[in-house]
Amino acid sequence: MKKLLGSRWALGAALAAAAAFPFLAQAVEQPYLVRVAGVIGLFMILGLGLNFTLGYAGLFDLGFISFYAIGAYTTAIAMRAHVPAPLAIVLAVAITLAMRALLGLTILRLRGDYLAVVTMGFGEIARLVINNLDSLTNGPKGMQVRPWRPLACISPDPNVQYYLLILAGVSLAVVASRRIESSRVGRAWVAIREDEVAARLSGIPVREYKLLAFTLSAAFAGLAGALFALWEQFVTPESFVFWESVLVVSIVVLGGMGSIAGVLLGALILVGLPPLMQWTLSAEWINYRYLFFGLILVLATLFRPQGLLPSARRESELSS
Amino acid sequence: MTGPGPALLEVRDLAQHFGGLKAVDSVNLSIHEGEIVSVIGPNGAGKTTFFNVLTGVYPGTRGDILFEGRPIRGLPSHDIVARGVARTFQNIRLFSCMTALENVMVGRHSRTSQFLLGPLLRTRAYREEESAVESLAKEFLDFVGLRALGNELAKNLPYGAQRKLEVARALASEPKLLILDEPTAGMNQTECSDLVALARRVRERGVTVLLIEHQMRVVMDISDRVFVFDYGVKIAEGKPRQVVADARVIEAYLGREGA
Numbered sequence: 001m002k003k004l005l006g007s008r009w010a011l012g013a014a015l016a017a018a019a020a021f022p023f024l025a026q027a028v029e030q031p032y033l034v035r036v037a038g039v040i041g042l043f044m045i046l047g048l049g050l051n052f053t054l055g056y057a058g059l060f061d062l063g064f065i066s067f068y069a070i071g072a073y074t075t076a077i078a079m080r081a082h083v084p085a086p087l088a089i090v091l092a093v094a095i096t097l098a099m100r101a102l103l104g105l106t107i108l109r110l111r112g113d114y115l116a117v118v119t120m121g122f123g124e125i126a127r128l129v130i131n132n133l134d135s136l137t138n139g140p141k142g143m144q145v146r147p148w149r150p151l152a153c154i155s156p157d158p159n160v161q162y163y164l165l166i167l168a169g170v171s172l173a174v175v176a177s178r179r180i181e182s183s184r185v186g187r188a189w190v191a192i193r194e195d196e197v198a199a200r201l202s203g204i205p206v207r208e209y210k211l212l213a214f215t216l217s218a219a220f221a222g223l224a225g226a227l228f229a230l231w232e233q234f235v236t237p238e239s240f241v242f243w244e245s246v247l248v249v250s251i252v253v254l255g256g257m258g259s260i261a262g263v264l265l266g267a268l269i270l271v272g273l274p275p276l277m278q279w280t281l282s283a284e285w286i287n288y289r290y291l292f293f294g295l296i297l298v299l300a301t302l303f304r305p306q307g308l309l310p311s312a313r314r315e316s317e318l319s320s
Numbered sequence: 321m322t323g324p325g326p327a328l329l330e331v332r333d334l335a336q337h338f339g340g341l342k343a344v345d346s347v348n349l350s351i352h353e354g355e356i357v358s359v360i361g362p363n364g365a366g367k368t369t370f371f372n373v374l375t376g377v378y379p380g381t382r383g384d385i386l387f388e389g390r391p392i393r394g395l396p397s398h399d400i401v402a403r404g405v406a407r408t409f410q411n412i413r414l415f416s417c418m419t420a421l422e423n424v425m426v427g428r429h430s431r432t433s434q435f436l437l438g439p440l441l442r443t444r445a446y447r448e449e450e451s452a453v454e455s456l457a458k459e460f461l462d463f464v465g466l467r468a469l470g471n472e473l474a475k476n477l478p479y480g481a482q483r484k485l486e487v488a489r490a491l492a493s494e495p496k497l498l499i500l501d502e503p504t505a506g507m508n509q510t511e512c513s514d515l516v517a518l519a520r521r522v523r524e525r526g527v528t529v530l531l532i533e534h535q536m537r538v539v540m541d542i543s544d545r546v547f548v549f550d551y552g553v554k555i556a557e558g559k560p561r562q563v564v565a566d567a568r569v570i571e572a573y574l575g576r577e578g579a
Binding site: 176179180182183184185187188190191194195197198199200201202203204205206216313316317 | 375376377396397398401402406407409413414415416417418422425426427429430431432434435436438439440442446449450453473489490493
């Protein structure tokens, strides 16, 4: 499976199939599937982002969704100020990166559980600020986002347009992850994860590299947030609750920390399953989805702690 | 001070206290370019603590460490590595789930500069640096005699090879001073003489070597000079023959006569 995903041809074929998907879904008159696939794609980008913090640097983060929120709200505010949409996306990524760097500078002295609690606290604070800062965010009423219709020449359906944009975003995130992972920076992260003292004494500025991994995560969250806001044309604090952070962590853990293919699979399962259940069983089931996530995660940690598609290195680290 | 060259490392009145415990106290010494110097002393004499202060693991409580005439005490470890001091560890600390080759490539970190844009855009400068790092890392593996094991995970290497891999990783940062913390610990006689030969070849490359060593045969064999530590204080220094005849050294190791 890993070899299959690793080969260039297989990747090209997967990409072509993914690009053809919305047209197929329309052909069989299931346009709803395009929306579901778009949301899965957004969480793939988020998962790949969190993978830098959780997978590469080994830092726990339970407030990641707040950066998705910052990306979405930055876009909404920029659109309200009549900034062109592509520039609004860039702005969202930049501001999300800056906020994340600031947070990292202040809290990365902490480790493990303490870090998890503080990031969770930040997530809640961010949501409360958005909820109460009426002048900027319009509070709990939410914000309308001026419509932007890219790729209108390919399809008139905004869902298809945004599906394709998100697919491009996922591809970008995969390529960026792969390239950084295999570089000098990626090697430094592995070294830090395996032995911090030895890494420092091999010349790696450990604190700076942790901050780097932590910060880079936000670029992906910012991008996903911007696409979400433009697609939905509406943002509200309700979309960025604590459980969404847990969902992103679950995606990375279930798929395999540090594994790009694993994160993609994790998002496909955890985001794709609830709508499928709702569709095949009944609408009632959606209320129990976190019960199922819990069950899946417990089973995964018991029987496959390295994740469904682990990176070779992580698997080896866990077994030693 | 005696020695073949100018002082590479000069330590003045160095101390590291942990509360009331004076792990290292008032240590003065200097090491010259091209020397092989051993630090010996009973267990708990403060040798490893001394090395930890030299390499920035501990900040030191008092005193100066001058490397090439510039103060380095209290600098972050990675800065000290960049200035040319590299080390190995008493308990082997390799990146166990990286290959031998990758371990040495990590050791090259402070001598390389490609950051994010290079790998993201696959620039020519990035590709050139990566291939240079890889071929240099192979040369260092070759130097310590591990070339054939480059693709093995570090944790799967035999014990003696792991010690040598630590040396290769340290050498990859092109140090002027290489610090070895008990390099022969747990080794059999063949592995020991291998390591002694390796230390000599490291010196031939122009690298000064400072080591903690317990096996007196090894100490007598390779050291130009010896420092003796006891209770955090340097109690003697000199050529190996002089030092083992020193009454204070014998007392530190064996106790006072008639006591």
